Every structure is written in C-alpha cells, then in structure tokens.
Amino acid sequence: MKKVCVLGAAVFALALFSGCGADVEEDAAPLRVCVDSYQLSKMKSLAEAWQVIEGGTEVEFIQLPTDGDEAELTLSSLRTELMAGKGPDLFLLTCRLPETVGSYSGLFTNMEKTLESDLFLPLDEYLENAKYVNVEDWNQTILSAGKTEAGQVVLPLYYRLPAYAFKSSDLPAQEVPDTWEALMASENPVLKRALREKLFLYFTYSFDTLADVQTGKLAFTREELIASLDEYSSFEAEANALSEQSGFGEPVAGGWLDSEFLTGGIGSAVDEELTYVSIPNRAGGITAMVNLFAAINRNSALPDEAFSFLDFILSDEIASSVGFTVNEKRYGSGGIPTPDSEGIFVNQKIFMEANCRNDKAREAFETLTGRIDSVRFYGELDRDLYDLAFYYGGTPDPSEREHMVTASYEDMEMKLAE
Secondary structure: OOOHHHHHHHHHHHHHHHOOOOOOOOOOOOOEEEEEEEHHHHHHHHHHHHHHHHHOOOEEEEEOOOOOHHHHHHHHHHHHHOOOOOOOOOEEEEEOOOOOOOOOOOOOHHHHHHHHOOOOOOOHHHHHOOOOOOOHHHHHHHHHHEOOOEOOOOOOEEOOOOOEEOOOOOOOOHOOOOOEEEEEOOOOHHHHHHHOOHHHHHHHHHHHOEEOOOOOOOOOHHHHHHHHHHHHHHHHHHHHOOOOOOOOOOOEEEEEEHOOOOOEEEEEEEEOOOEOOOEEOOOOEEEEEEEEEEEOOOOOOOOOHHHHHHHHHHOOOHHHOEEEEEOOEEOOOOOOOOOOOOOOOOOOOHHHHHHOOHHHHHHHHHHHHHHHEEEOOHHHHHHHHHHHHHOOOOOOOOOHHHHHHHHHHHHHHHHHHO
C-alpha cells in the first residue's frame, strides 16, 4: 500500500499549493464518501486524521438524511448516479433495522441482491496488502457474508445477535431448543417469559435465508409462512400469560449480544454456571444480521484512495479509540463510526479486548458467536416479517390473518422482482 500513500501525499500537496501560484489546470477530484447523517461528525474528524497521517486527499461527504421526504430525494439522486456508472467512491452505511420508525428505507434495500450486481469493487488484493487492517482478526463467518464469486466485495462491520444467559439451575443446557420449531414448541416457562418482550424482533432471525437471489423466489411458501406465524402467535400468547405469574428464574443477561450484555449482565455472574441461548433458525443453526457495512464503488476513479481511507479508519488504533499522536496532538481517538443500534464489531480481537474483561464474558462471547452458521443483511423483506410478527397475534380473525399474510407475501415477491 506504499504506492497508495505516495499518491495520497502528492494529491494532498497539490491541493495545498494550488492557491499559491501553482500552474494547475484542474483541481483534483475529492474522494466522495456516502454515510448516514448521524456518522457525519465522526467521519469528518477521521478524514482530517487520514489527511494528516496518511496524506489523504480532500473528502466530500454525501450524507443520507433521516427525514423521509428529504431522504427519498437524496436516495433517488444517488440511484440515478449509480445506474449511470457514477456515484460515491466509498459507502459506509447502516442497514435499516425493521423496527425503525418512518419511511426512510436506505440506499440498498436488498444487500444480498446488490452483492451480485457487480456494483462493488472486489477488495481481496487490497486487503492482502493493507497497511492497517488484518482480517484474520475478524469473525470469518460474518466476513463471508460480503463475498461473491468475484471475491470480498463488501466488508460487514457490525452485526446483531439475540442473546440470553441463564443460571443453569434455572435453565439446564439440555433444555435449550436447537431449532426454531423446537423453540416454538418449548414448554419451559423460564425461556418463554424471557423471550416475550422481544420475540417480534426475533422472528426474522428464524430464517437462515429469505430468498434465492438467482431465481428471485422466496425461500418459503405462503402456507409455510402462515404455519410459522401460527406457531409464533401461540408461543407469544402463552409467554404473555406466564408474565403474570411469579416464582420463575430470570435471565442474568438478555436481549442482544453487546457491550452491556458482556460487561454488565455477565459481569455480575462470574461465579455462576450459565446456559447461553440465542434464537435458532429453521435449519438448526444461528443467524446473525449485519447492520453496518463498507464497500467501494467498482466505477470509482479513486479506488486506491477509497481503500486507503477505509483501511485507516478500520485500523486497530482507531477501532480501539487509542488513535494516533502527531506533534503531541491525538487523532482518531473517538473510534470508528458505529451503528445507531446494538451490535458487535466484526474485529473480534478489538471487541473482546474492550468487552470481555473476565473469563465468563469470554466464555459467553465465544459460545454464542461460535454457533453462528448463517449471516444476512437487514433489508426490506425483514421489515415485512417484522410487521407480520408484530400485528399477527393481535389479529384474531382467521380471514384477516390470511389476507394480511397474502398481501405481505405478494409484496415481498414484488420486491424481489424489482
């Protein structure tokens, strides 16, 4: 990557002296980086650090607003650029969570489909020669979600995983269901009570895949979806009834595998024997969901600069918030941009150093993440499943339920066909 740094330094020097009599025909094009609006302040700070330390070029940020109407105008403009073979050089974006309020849908609403579109640049050679990033420290299962036959075209950066920890005396390990169907059929009151509050958020995690992007077909039939929702609704009703009762064990930690789960919940039970639970999918594995990713536009005129910037902001120094010191001034100590939701940084070394502060926390993290066997990106289809899970139980009339599922199923089919 030395050539990248030399080029970046040259461009930076040219920009500095172009207003001081230098005979320059045209200003160098800035590196265009597309980010979510909440990331803008931190990204500007990181761009300054990159320019000082790596001699990076000028950076122009394109922010995606959170307001519905304004966001849709920005998204429409960007999609037009991309269709014309143009657009931002680098993307660092969150995947819209199903529970997000509002109409804002994000730039890429079906990442699995977008991955196969040749929109993004394969990064394998860049990663092999990276100055800072060492992907061997990353979760390889999560990383594989950004691979196609062309190579590593997307870098998943953060992901979500439902997680619970119980005292083994309250929930023995042998009573943990290993499939979604087994979970829905479970009679264990401790488990049911614990899952009741977030179960509608977890419904989409029961699918290891939602569709075949090659054929454009959903991975389940309408009848299978109805049967699954019926099971879910029955489980939810029984769990709600149990919530009125007392005398059952409560989870030591629960909700999402994140910093609070490991440092707060697990940290208070270092001497306990614990049973760890995530949400199993229908295939008998565990599904994780990506909620922040990075990618480089295949048509970028500045691919080396785009990767240099990405490599820099994903360095261990930035990710750990240690930063760099130049002339007694610290740069990048604010850390990398993170999702505006719970999540796990894909760099396991850095994440564990910060959050697994004892053997019990390490045990919890390694046990839960070690079960992941499928990874998806949050998208529009997940929102459809979320809405179904949220409203299905409160719609007791069978004909209304069938109409609800049919309309949603047809909507998902239409989205796949677009």
